[in-house]
Amino acid sequence: MASKRPQGDCGSAERKKKRKNSVEKVGLCSVLEDEQVKTAVKRAWRQKTHYSCGNLACHPFPHCIIRNFIGEDGFIDDLQKELLGLNFNEKSNDLYKFKQSDDLKKSNKPHIQGIRSVLFQQFRPWLEGMIGAELESTVDISCAKYEYTDVLLCHDDELEGRRVAFILYLVPQWDSSDGGTLDLYKTDYNFQPKEISKTIVPTRNTLVIFEVSPVSFHQVSEVLSKEKCRLSLGGWFHGQSLERPPRYIEPPVTRNPHIPRDETLLMEWVNPVYLDISYQEHIQGEFEDSSEIQLKDFLKVIMSCFFLLLTFRFSGQRKVCLNAFRCYDVASLENLPECIYGCWELLHSEAFFLLLSNFTGLRLHYLCPSDDDDDEEQKTKENVKQDEEVESTPKCSGELRRWTHGSYTLLHDGEAARAEYALDLILPFQCADWDTDFGGFTCYVANEEDEELLTVYPEDNSLALVYRDKETLKFVKHINHKSSQPSTDSSRGRTFYDFSIVYYE
Known part of the structure; x- marks a missing residue:
């Protein structure tokens, strides 16, 4: 008898395990089963009209x-309890910045x-009828967890085979002030x-679906609540992709040659240690080893203090630069205080081009030494065909920017297409602070x-120089809500400024 009792317990445990891991069956909301609703939704979708139900x-x-x-x-x-028990990456x-589960297409958790059964077996036929297209049985689903300061910026979801995106919200009581809204962009x-x-505010047990297309740009706004978790299931129904137009190529940024200013401008602005020829040779050696360097306390202290004026007289406006892929404030050069404009002239001056040549060894000035080997290397870098004309005049383009809560830049196709050899300042x-x-x-x-190759952190009056090739791209990480908290010396949120100049040989 003693030998049979453990067997019985084991069998009971096995049955409990099977029940525990069995599929939890559940039905869709009744409105989706209504034939009149199906017909009306199908008509509205195909005619591109609104339907309230x-x-x-x-x-x-x-x-x-x-x-x-x-x-x-x-x-x-x-279902929410099961999802919160998953491992998140x-x-x-x-x-973006958020936490995501592994792919859930093979998860054996009952709910x-x-x-999965509801979405890809029960709901998929309904969706096929609505959009008038056949969808594959492919299961593409994962769980996303957004907490304080998490965000997913503007993108279109387009990838080969994705036809309809879906999000099922599993949030507590949610308000627009909590952030985390689904924002749809017009193009x-x-x-x-x-x-x-x-703007769509997340609501518990609400499914949002949208057609993946060349114009389906959307974002998840930053979560501003410190207490709430924005939990959702999301993925895509797969089918034949919609036809997309040719990729838009953005117009090139205007480049200008140097301003004719001599070395007196350098002596007026630049820390004297960086004007020493032997130290410039030392800097060049370090730069050639790593293709980047940061020069601390670059401007004279008395000059850097003038930038306090920016706090009160900055005349830029928040603008979406090029489109929603970039968001920051840009100064209007016409209204800059005289001392700030003087620094702008410094960074665009002939004398500064020569100084950069001495720092980096790049050919940014005609006085920069050159030889046949350098010429051959330059041709290799530029990958210029023999029948193309090589532009020989060094030029630059730049902005004076203000960074505050919500500012960012994104990588995008146009950025990659325009990538070239350049020196970033x-x-x-x-x-x-x-x-x-x-x-x-x-x-x-x-x-x-x-994988990040290099990260440059904002540091007061520290000149960062980075040389990049055609395969290297850059972005500025989204500035989150933490920056909007009052600083120790101000009741306002934190803001910083920078000159961003790109130099081309």
Whole structure:
């Protein structure tokens, strides 16, 4: 008898395990089963018109909001518990910062299996009828967890085979002041994201779907709540991709040759230690070893103090530079205080071009030494065909920028297409109390890779020089809500400024 009892317990445990791992079956909300609703939704989607039941709309691009998607609240509660028990991976690059689970297509947890069954077996036929296209049985689903300062910036979701995106919200009571909204962008005539046209506040047990297309630009705004977790399931239904127009190529940024100013400008502005020829040779040696260097206390202290004027007289406006891929303030040169404009002239002057040549060994001035070997190396770098004309005059382009909460730049296709050999200069000010947790640092990455090659953090009056090739791209990390907290010496949030100049040989 003693030998049989453990066997019986084992069998009972096995049965319990099977019940525990069995698929939890659940139904869709009743409105999706209504034949009149199916017909009306199908007609509205194809005619690109609004339909109130299910909140189907086609502006700025076709999307549908289905509230109370799952018919049983208890299932949603249990699904949430299963999801919160998963392992989450930190995700962070130019575009996003949040936590994501592994792919859930093979998870054997009962409620996750149940929601997969609902989405890809029960709901998929309904969706096929609405959009009038066949969808594959491919399961593409994961869980995302957004907490304080997490964000997913503007993107279009386009990838071969993705036809319809979906998000199922599993949030507590949520308000727009908590952030984490799904923002839909309208596009301009070049199919580039222009501005937010619609904002959707997450609601528990609500499914949002939208057509993946060349204009389906959207973002998850930064989560501002310190207490709440924005939990969601998301993925894509796969099918034949929509036709997309040719990629838009942005016009090149205007480049200018140096301003004819002599070395007196250097002596007026630059820390004398950097004007010493032997020290310039030392800097060049370090730069040639690593292709980057930071020169601390670059400007004379008395000059750097003048940048306090920027706090009160900065005349830039928040603008979306090129489109929603960049967001920061740019100064208007016409209204700069005289001393600030003087620094702008310094960085664009002939004397400074020569100084940069001495720092880096790059050919940014005709007095820079050259030989046949250097000429051959330059041709290799530029990958110039023999029948093309090589522009020989060094030039530069630049901005005076203000960085504050919500500022960022993104990598995008146009950025990669225009990548070339160049020397980046970044000269920040008013960032003495800037914390790396705020964002606002410049990251250099290899094209189509997430691994960071170099990170340049804002540091007061520290001149950063970085030489990059055609396979190296850069972005400025999104500045989050932590930066908006009052600083020790001000009741306002933190802000810093920088000169950003790019020099071309």
